[in-house]
Each structure stands twice: as structure tokens, then as C-alpha cells.
Amino acid sequence: MFSKILIANRGEIAVRIIRACKEMGIKTVAVYSEADKEAMHTRLADEAVCIGPASSGKSYLNMKNILEAACLTGAEAIHPGFGFLSENAHFARICEESNICFIGPSYVVIDKMGNKSHSKELMKKAGVPVIPGSEGKLESLSQAKEIASKIGYPVMLKASSGGGGKGIRLVYSPKELEDAYPLVKQEARNAFQDDELYLEKYIENPRHVEIQVLADKHGNAIHLGERDCSIQRRNQKIIEESPSTVLDETLRNKMGKAAMKAVKASGYYNAGTIEFLVDKNKDFYFMEMNTRVQVEHPVTEMQTGIDIVKEQIRIAAGETLRFTQKDISFSGHTIECRINAENPEKNFIPCPGTIQELNLPGGNGVRIDTAIYSGYTIPPVYDSMLAKIICHGEDRKEAIAKMKRALEEVVIDGITTNVDFLYEILEDVDFEEGNFDTSFLEVKKQKKEKLL
Ligand code: ADP
Ligand code: ADP
Ligand code: MG
Numbered sequence: 001m002f003s004k005i006l007i008a009n010r011g012e013i014a015v016r017i018i019r020a021c022k023e024m025g026i027k028t029v030a031v032y033s034e035a036d037k038e039a040m041h042t043r044l045a046d047e048a049v050c051i052g053p054a055s056s057g058k059s060y061l062n063m064k065n066i067l068e069a070a071c072l073t074g075a076e077a078i079h080p081g082f083g084f085l086s087e088n089a090h091f092a093r094i095c096e097e098s099n100i101c102f103i104g105p106s107y108v109v110i111d112k113m114g115n116k117s118h119s120k121e122l123m124k125k126a127g128v129p130v131i132p133g134s135e136g137k138l139e140s141l142s143q144a145k146e147i148a149s150k151i152g153y154p155v156m157l158k159a160s161s162g163g164g165g166k167g168i169r170l171v172y173s174p175k176e177l178e179d180a181y182p183l184v185k186q187e188a189r190n191a192f193q194d195d196e197l198y199l200e201k202y203i204e205n206p207r208h209v210e211i212q213v214l215a216d217k218h219g220n221a222i223h224l225g226e227r228d229c230s231i232q233r234r235n236q237k238i239i240e241e242s243p244s245t246v247l248d249e250t251l252r253n254k255m256g257k258a259a260m261k262a263v264k265a266s267g268y269y270n271a272g273t274i275e276f277l278v279d280k281n282k283d284f285y286f287m288e289m290n291t292r293v294q295v296e297h298p299v300t301e302m303q304t305g306i307d308i309v310k311e312q313i314r315i316a317a318g319e320t321l322r323f324t325q326k327d328i329s330f331s332g333h334t335i336e337c338r339i340n341a342e343n344p345e346k347n348f349i350p351c352p353g354t355i356q357e358l359n360l361p362g363g364n365g366v367r368i369d370t371a372i373y374s375g376y377t378i379p380p381v382y383d384s385m386l387a388k389i390i391c392h393g394e395d396r397k398e399a400i401a402k403m404k405r406a407l408e409e410v411v412i413d414g415i416t417t418n419v420d421f422l423y424e425i426l427e428d429v430d431f432e433e434g435n436f437d438t439s440f441l442e443v444k445k446q447k448k449e450k451l452l
């Protein structure tokens with residue numbers, strides 16, 4: 001087992017990883033930008049190294065400074081968390097070449113699966129159903145139009161390197177495609193330094209259902225069931241839950257088997273997630289693979305009792321999986337809400353600022369993953385997610401009731417957050433009845449506007 005791990009991230013996920021390391025008796029090294037001198041992760045780690053100015057390009061994405069920090073402190077492994085360098089094959093490769101273990105899959109697999117259009121081609125060959133679309137990347141606008149007219153509008157234009165809901169555009173006609181093409185290309189170049197695009201059929205009213213997998217370096221792989229992440233704003237999740245109200249045991253097994261095919265076909269190891277869309281006929285299609293730990297991993301942890309971050313570390317250290325598929329069982333129901341510093345009234349624009357007063361909920365079955373504290377100033381340069389509340393109940397009804405009372409206890413004074421907005425969703429009759437798809441929030445907004 002490693003004796004020291006460097007965490008190449010910030011915020012709640014860095015804190016989450018530090019906690020797992022401490023419980024395993026592993027020393028931790030935090031890296032921080034000049035804006036994060038007072039941040040929780042900087043304070044909680046055994047050692048902390050400043051890696052550059054606030055701008056993430058110069059700090060949390062600065063491979064050279066991060067690797068130097070690892071060498072200087074004698075860290076044997078790097079946990080990349082999510083976002084930042086977590087799906088960067090080049091970084092994973094230079095870690096390996098520097099004799100530092102990258103806690104994730106091999107760089108070869110990140111390269112294969114991290115690019116969304118390439119991974120679809122690979123999955124198709126492996127016999128996993130994929131969303132119909134361009135075969136690989138788009139070469140030109142005219143080619144995009146040709147493919148779109150073949151598969152039929154509406155279509156989704158997407159960045160191959162995209163993530164966090166960015167670099168995606170829904171288009172209904174050739175004219176809209178013409179307008180969107182250069183815009184998405186530009187957006188992708190700015191956000192991901194890669195303007196490669198692909199295109200796929202727009203699945204109407206789907207549910208986003210993803211399968212969590214764990215695989216070791218010795219060929220053993222299992223899945224930990226699903227998470228339903230259909231409640232999204234701007235194509236990014238804000239509420240996730242498990243089990244999904246649209247899956248029965250047969251469909252769960254089918255999707256689990258498809259996820260295992262994806263793992264085997266790509267030579268995957270460590271924790272990963274296969275994202276699918278499930279349509280009205282309960283047909284499912286591979287959408288992308290996230291080759292890292294995900295924001296909503298605590299949902300699965302509450303359902304299974306397995307600590308996914310600790311398993312990631314054990315797998316990276318070369319240990320054999322401690323469970324077989326038969327050992328995995330699920331209990332009750334879990335829901336997660338993402339609390340963001342954003343204004344839902346103004347198209348979810350981020351609202352950084354200083355937290356004047358803070359109270360976070362607790363109690364039976366309530367877990368909080370966060371890195372904020374009273375008096376904390378949220379830097380404007382990073383992601384707007386402040387905290388995750390995860391509630392476990394004996395069934396969905398109790399999980400919802402718990403989440404509602406937890407949200408009622410939240411006090412975050414001094415900044416604008418989406419707490420009231422989340423509460424409204426939990427109160428919605430359609431949500432309560434499991435009667436929703438990924439268009440839920442958009443449809444709700446349109447109904448509201450009509451009433452005004
Ligand atoms: P998840 O897939 O874990 O549910 P999100 O899609 O919300 O999470 O992304 C989690 C974080 O990682 C966000 O801060 C998001 O902006 C960032 N992120 C995700 N994918 C990428 C990517 N390909 N490139 C850069 N940042 C990413
Ligand atoms: P990201 O890498 O940003 O997570 P995804 O490819 O996973 O992007 O898509 C994010 C969300 O966008 C999905 O969860 C879904 O709601 C919507 N979406 C993406 N592709 C399609 C599609 N072909 N049809 C319908 N919705 C889609
Ligand atoms: Mg996704």
C-alpha cells in the first residue's frame with residue numbers, strides 16, 4: 001500500500017479523498033493555487049504545496065508543478081479527483097513515466113475512452129448499443145449536414161472532449177446546424193482546448209441512467225448498480241438517485257452486462273462509470289464513459305456500503321477486488337442534491353462571494369460532502385458546486401422526506417444558491433411519482449413562463 005498520496009484537485013472532492021487516505025493510514029499532500037491558500041483541502045492535508053496562481057491553467061492543470069510537488073514530497077501516487085487532469089491521458093502517462101502511480105485507469109484506456117466519439121466506435125464494435133450518429137469525428141459542416149439528414153433531426157452536436165454539460169447543442173434543422181457548428185467548435189476550443197465535434201441522434205424524453213463499475217488490474221470486474229441522473233440543468237446533473245424508478249431487475253442486469261462488456265473491451269481498471277440514455281421503450285444506448293470518480297459516487301456508497309475512493313486506491317496499489325458480483329447488495333434508496341453557488345432565476349449564472357453564516361444539516365442517514373466553512377470566500381475562477389447532500393432512506397419516499405428536511409436546515413448566508421430551487425423539485429408531484437425525464441426542468445420552466 002502507498003504511504004503518501006498527492007491529491008491533484010480542490011474543493012469537496014479533494015477533502016473526500018484526504019478523508020479516505022487518513023482512514024487508511026496514508027499520508028496526504030494537497031496542492032493549492034494562490035486563491036486556495038485558506039481552502040479546506042489545503043488545511044486538512046498533512047502537507048500542502050502551492051502550485052501557482054488562481055487560474056487553473058497555471059495551477060490545477062499545471063502538470064509540471066504538480067509532478068514536481070509529488071517528487072519533492074515523496075508522494076508515490078496521485079489521485080486526480082474529477083474535472084481538471086482526471087481524464088487527461090497525457091498526464092496519466094507522464095505520471096507513469098515518472099514512476100508515480102496515477103489513481104485511475106491506464107493512460108492507454110483514458111485515451112481510448114476519454115474521447116467521446118472514439119469510445120462510441122469502440123463500444124459499437126464490442127456489441128454495446130450506442131446512440132446512432134457520426135462514425136467518429138466530424139470533418140466539416142457539410143458532412144455534419146449529410147449525416148444529420150440521414151439520421152433525421154433533431155440531433156445533438158457535441159464536443160468529443162466535452163464534460164460538465166459544456167459543448168453540447170440541440171439542433172432541429174439544417175439552418176440551426178449551420179449556426180451551431182462554428183459556435184460549438186469555438187466553445188469546445190475554449191473549454192477543452194480541442195475543437196473536435198461529433199453528432200448523434202437526439203433521444204426524445206430519455207432518462208440518464210449510469211452504471212458504476214470497479215475493475216482491478218487482474219481482470220476482475222463488477223458493477224455497483226445504477227444511478228438515475230435525469231434531473232439536469234444545462235445538460236448537467238443536479239439531483240441523482242439510486243435505484244432508478246425506470247429499472248427493473250431484468251433491465252438492471254442487462255445494463256450491468258453491457259457495462260461489463262465496455263470494461264472488458266477497453267481493458268479498463270479502477271473505478272469508472274458507463275453513462276446510458278434509456279428511451280421510452282426502455283431501450284438503452286451507451287452515451288459516454290467517465291474514466292474517473294464521479295461527483296455522485298456517494299449515492300452508490302450509501303446503497304452498497306462500499307467506499308469507492310478506498311477501492312480506487314487499493315486497485316491502483318495492485319490489490320485484487322475484494323468482492324464478486326454476488327457479494328454486492330443494495331439497501332433502501334439514496335438521493336443526492338448538488339448545492340451550487342448559482343442563480344436559478346438567471347440561467348444558473350455562478351454567484352461567488354463570501355459566506356457570512358453557515359449551517360449544514362445532519363442526522364440519521366444524511367451525509368454532507370463539502371469544503372466550505374463560515375467566512376469562506378468562494379473564488380470566482382472555479383466550479384460553482386459548494387456541497388453535496390446525500391440522504392439515505394428505507395425507500396424513495398423516506399429519502400425524499402429526509403432530503404426536504406435536510407434542505408430546510410441549510411443556512412448559507414451572503415451568497416445566492418440553488419437550495420430553494422432544489423427544494424421545489426423535491427416537492428414537485430411529477431418528481432415524487434418518478435414521472436420525469438431529462439427535460440424535466442426545461443418543461444417546468446416553460447410551464448411557469450406560460451402562467452406568468
Ligand atoms: P459527473 O460526470 O461526475 O457527474 P460533471 O459532469 O458535473 O460530473 O463534472 C464534474 C466536474 O468536472 C465539473 O467541475 C466539470 O466542469 C468537470 N469536468 C467534467 N468533465 C470534464 C472535462 N472533460 N474537461 C474538463 N472538466 C470536466
Ligand atoms: P458530458 O460529457 O457533459 O457529461 P454527455 O454526453 O454525458 O455530456 O451528455 C450530458 C447530458 O446531455 C445527458 O445526460 C443528456 O441529458 C443530454 N444528452 C446528451 N446526448 C444526448 C442525446 N443524444 N439525446 C438526448 N439527450 C442527450
Ligand atoms: Mg456525461
